[in-house]
Amino acid sequence: MDSNRLELLDVSKSFSGVPVLKNVSVVVKRGEVHALLGENGAGKSTLIKILSGAYRKDSGKSIIDGREVNIRDPFEGKRNGIGVVYQEFTLANDLTVAENIFLDQLSEKGFIHWRSINRKAVGIIKDLGFEINPKSLVGELSVANKQIVEIAKALTVQAKILVLDEPTTVLAPGEVKDLFKVIKKIKERGTSIIYISHRLPEIFEIADNITVLKDGEIVGTRSVQEVDMDQLINMMIGRSISNLFPEKEYHNGELVCEVKEYTRKGIIEDISFSVRKGEILGFAGLVGSGRSEVMRALFGADMIDKGTLFLEGRKTTIDNTSKALKNKIAFVPEDRKEEGAILENSVAINMTLAILKRIKNKLGFLSSSSENKYCDEMIKKFNIKTHSLQTLMENLSGGNQQKVILAKWFLTNAKLLILDEPTRGVDVGAKSEIYELIKEMAKETGIIIVSSEMMEVIGLSHRVAVMREGRISKILEKDEISEVNIMKNAVPMESVEI
Amino acid sequence: MTGRKKILIHFFVQNSTIIVFIVIFCLASFSSDVFLSNRNITNLLRQVAALSVVSFGMLLVVLTGGIDLSVGSVMAVASVTFALANATLGFFPSLFLTLLVCLVMGMFSGFMVAKMNMAPFIATLAMMIIGRGVALNAANGSPIQIKDPILTLLGRGYIGAIPVPVFAAFVTFVLLYIMLHYTAPGRIVIAVGSNEKAVNLTGIKVDRYKMLVYSLSGVLAGMGGVLTTSRTSVGSPILAEAFELDAIAAVVIGGASLAGGKGRILNTLFGVVILGTISNIMNLKDIPGYNQLVVKGLIIVIAVYLQGIQLSDLAWIKKITRILKSN
Numbered sequence: 001m002d003s004n005r006l007e008l009l010d011v012s013k014s015f016s017g018v019p020v021l022k023n024v025s026v027v028v029k030r031g032e033v034h035a036l037l038g039e040n041g042a043g044k045s046t047l048i049k050i051l052s053g054a055y056r057k058d059s060g061k062s063i064i065d066g067r068e069v070n071i072r073d074p075f076e077g078k079r080n081g082i083g084v085v086y087q088e089f090t091l092a093n094d095l096t097v098a099e100n101i102f103l104d105q106l107s108e109k110g111f112i113h114w115r116s117i118n119r120k121a122v123g124i125i126k127d128l129g130f131e132i133n134p135k136s137l138v139g140e141l142s143v144a145n146k147q148i149v150e151i152a153k154a155l156t157v158q159a160k161i162l163v164l165d166e167p168t169t170v171l172a173p174g175e176v177k178d179l180f181k182v183i184k185k186i187k188e189r190g191t192s193i194i195y196i197s198h199r200l201p202e203i204f205e206i207a208d209n210i211t212v213l214k215d216g217e218i219v220g221t222r223s224v225q226e227v228d229m230d231q232l233i234n235m236m237i238g239r240s241i242s243n244l245f246p247e248k249e250y251h252n253g254e255l256v257c258e259v260k261e262y263t264r265k266g267i268i269e270d271i272s273f274s275v276r277k278g279e280i281l282g283f284a285g286l287v288g289s290g291r292s293e294v295m296r297a298l299f300g301a302d303m304i305d306k307g308t309l310f311l312e313g314r315k316t317t318i319d320n321t322s323k324a325l326k327n328k329i330a331f332v333p334e335d336r337k338e339e340g341a342i343l344e345n346s347v348a349i350n351m352t353l354a355i356l357k358r359i360k361n362k363l364g365f366l367s368s369s370s371e372n373k374y375c376d377e378m379i380k381k382f383n384i385k386t387h388s389l390q391t392l393m394e395n396l397s398g399g400n401q402q403k404v405i406l407a408k409w410f411l412t413n414a415k416l417l418i419l420d421e422p423t424r425g426v427d428v429g430a431k432s433e434i435y436e437l438i439k440e441m442a443k444e445t446g447i448i449i450v451s452s453e454m455m456e457v458i459g460l461s462h463r464v465a466v467m468r469e470g471r472i473s474k475i476l477e478k479d480e481i482s483e484v485n486i487m488k489n490a491v492p493m494e495s496v497e498i
Numbered sequence: 499m500t501g502r503k504k505i506l507i508h509f510f511v512q513n514s515t516i517i518v519f520i521v522i523f524c525l526a527s528f529s530s531d532v533f534l535s536n537r538n539i540t541n542l543l544r545q546v547a548a549l550s551v552v553s554f555g556m557l558l559v560v561l562t563g564g565i566d567l568s569v570g571s572v573m574a575v576a577s578v579t580f581a582l583a584n585a586t587l588g589f590f591p592s593l594f595l596t597l598l599v600c601l602v603m604g605m606f607s608g609f610m611v612a613k614m615n616m617a618p619f620i621a622t623l624a625m626m627i628i629g630r631g632v633a634l635n636a637a638n639g640s641p642i643q644i645k646d647p648i649l650t651l652l653g654r655g656y657i658g659a660i661p662v663p664v665f666a667a668f669v670t671f672v673l674l675y676i677m678l679h680y681t682a683p684g685r686i687v688i689a690v691g692s693n694e695k696a697v698n699l700t701g702i703k704v705d706r707y708k709m710l711v712y713s714l715s716g717v718l719a720g721m722g723g724v725l726t727t728s729r730t731s732v733g734s735p736i737l738a739e740a741f742e743l744d745a746i747a748a749v750v751i752g753g754a755s756l757a758g759g760k761g762r763i764l765n766t767l768f769g770v771v772i773l774g775t776i777s778n779i780m781n782l783k784d785i786p787g788y789n790q791l792v793v794k795g796l797i798i799v800i801a802v803y804l805q806g807i808q809l810s811d812l813a814w815i816k817k818i819t820r821i822l823k824s825n
Contacts, residue, residue: 323701338695340699345688354700356685364681366681
């Protein structure tokens with residue numbers, strides 16, 4: 001019998017013209033733990049979503065047990081024996097354990113046979129080496145037990161492949177050990193496991209083979225025995241900084257903002273840093289390390305429990321967003337569609353929303369001539385491609401939407417500009433234009449950039465604050481700024497000895 | 499699908515309210531020779547004056563992504579308040595007091611939505627029940643006669659050839675039109691409905707604008723209540739029952755999205771007139787009231803379906819044409 005459980009051949013996928021996966025091929029053997037490794041945005045989750053049917057591939061083949069399959073939606077994925085446990089749980093908290101596990105197959109002949117379902121649930125969980133009351137509500141379970149329920153749910157069909165997406169980020173060290181026992185049990189049944197994690201030591205402990213993805217392409221597949229940690233890190237990041245980025249210019253302006261010991265319990269702790277005019281301060285770290293949370297606190301979108309803020313030397317409290325605006329702090333949020341752009345409104349409305357006061361005439365009415373003047377100027381300056389000022393935001397490309405949002409804040413003459421993932425979902429051409437704009441804007445303001453794309457942080461920042469588990473682990477200056485140094489300080493502490 | 503066809507359909511969808519209005523208006527004119535008479539048209543407009551004012555308030559709330567179920571009850575409170583106040587006070591002090599009471603009611607709805615984080619549907623449902631109870635209690639459950647010549651003038655008088663209520667509604671329309679199109683609050687209201695998070699992160703106090711729209715809706719409902727009362731000169735605690743449904747219908751026929759952010763006051767005005775025309779023509783044709791409800795409901799379905807129509811939705815028309823041709 002063929003020992004290959006899953007073969008993905010030449011899989012490609014692009015979103016609105018931006019390629020995310022380029023001819024990716026992966027082979028997963030029967031009963032192995034295959035780790036998928038790569039930076040944020042390397043294409044890991046897209047690959048998994050294609051496998052499970054949440055996305056459809058543009059081209060390529062998926063072969064399961066030697067037979068080509070065409071998985072078009074998650075239902076078909078499940079029928080083909082693919083179970084996925086996503087990072088965010090997909091459980092209904094108000095239903096019981098058994099109900100959750102058998103949610104899609106509750107009824108037989110139209111009725112629910114409670115006793116048999118509860119019994120089957122107990123059986124599945126016992127096979128994993130756990131004991132959970134099938135009648136308890138999922139909402140009342142611990143995170144580790146919830147995860148077991150997720151895994152049990154994925155295994156209800158004869159799962160041939162089980163995908164675990166960052167399963168340990170939510171677990172305590174002791175729980176991780178239990179999870180690994182579970183994984184070994186599943187493996188013994190011949191089920192293959194695709195394991196995604198940022199924690200390298202874990203991967204050495206549990207994986208048989210490792211595939212590294214970078215920028216939507218496979219860097220290589222290695223067996224655990226033939227690589228060490230350094231080689232893996234090199235595979236993940238090995239690329240020189242391209243000429244996407246403008247030359248760095250160092251200005252030594254006056255201090256714009258100084259943050260001292262910002263703390264929000266359980267989320268961020270003891271965050272201190274400062275930004276000068278003309279300076280770009282980068283924030284790097286893994287997803288969930290607390291970068292965005294620091295920015296939200298700084299902008300007054302979230303409350304802090306402790307900490308002080310000095311703006312241009314003056315002690316200031318910012319506990320809501322309009323105070324931030326009043327103090328000339330601007331924030332370009334990470335999620336452009338949800339929190340940045342007002343998609344159903346026109347370019348003009350989006351661009352002038354923060355400066356409505358300035359385009360009012362003496363009677364208090366908005367003056368369209370003054371509005372047009374501002375907008376036209378920005379469209380020229382930022383090279384925004386739009387049909388007209390009245391074009392709806394949703395009809396602009398991602399890059400142009402982002403430029404409109406940058407223009408909105410540029411118009412406010414902000415002293416501190418916070419950019420959270422400024423180029424997410426933006427194609428490469430628009431990216432370098434946005435970088436150029438950011439550099440241009442930095443002449444007038446202090447800028448903070450948060451980005452999961454390490455190259456972006458390195459290429460733009462004068463200094464880089466690296467975050468790990470809610471704290472700033474290190475602030476890198478000039479020559480210290482490198483991918484290796486960022487990685488070293490970003491990967492969770494208990495698990496790394498590079 | 500050719501470009502020209504696309505533009506045509508786009509135009510059609512954009513202006514579907516007005517097109518529906520024209521169709522209904524033409525049908526009405528052909529089916530009855532009384533319909534176009536001066537007297538009937540004046541009458542029709544007088545009938546829809548109160549609904550239009552209340553619907554404008556509803557539109558403001560709907561634009562922010564909310565809904566105001568309390569407008570009918572607020573109208574009844576206005577009617578009773580005015581009647582009680584008018585027993586001792588003159589017209590204008592009574593009117594002022596009435597609108598003030600309605601403002602407070604609207605503000606409280608706004609407070610529940612903006613500050614207490616309640617769902618608009620529930621907050622205003624509560625206000626609807628409270629308001630009706632207050633009105634019934636204050637009036638002791640029975641209608642109150644009002645003897646005020648100015649109120650009678652408001653109900654039956656004319657400015658030139660235009661009935662006073664119609665004039666009042668038109669002035670309100672113009673003011674709100676200016677607010678929505680040419681002032682910062684108007685623009686922010688629309689932006690809040692489209693993307694509340696983004697507006698909040700722009701440093702704008704979203705709560706204030708939510709309070710504003712519910713307060714305005716309260717005042718406008720109060721005005722609607724007084725206008726309705728002026729037609730009969732009776733303060734009634736059971737005035738305008740289920741009126742909120744007509745206002746919502748008018749706003750929706752006018753193309754506003756209940757999800758917020760989409761809606762034009764001119765189209766709401768047409769929505770109101772469409773509803774008014776349907777009732778009017780059916781009255782002229784002696785169609786019994788129960789059937790009128792059925793027709794009204796169907797018109798809502800058609801009008802809203804036309805607004806949401808996409809090119810892809812029209813595929814079934816093509817399919818049917820193809821089948822017919824092949825046969």
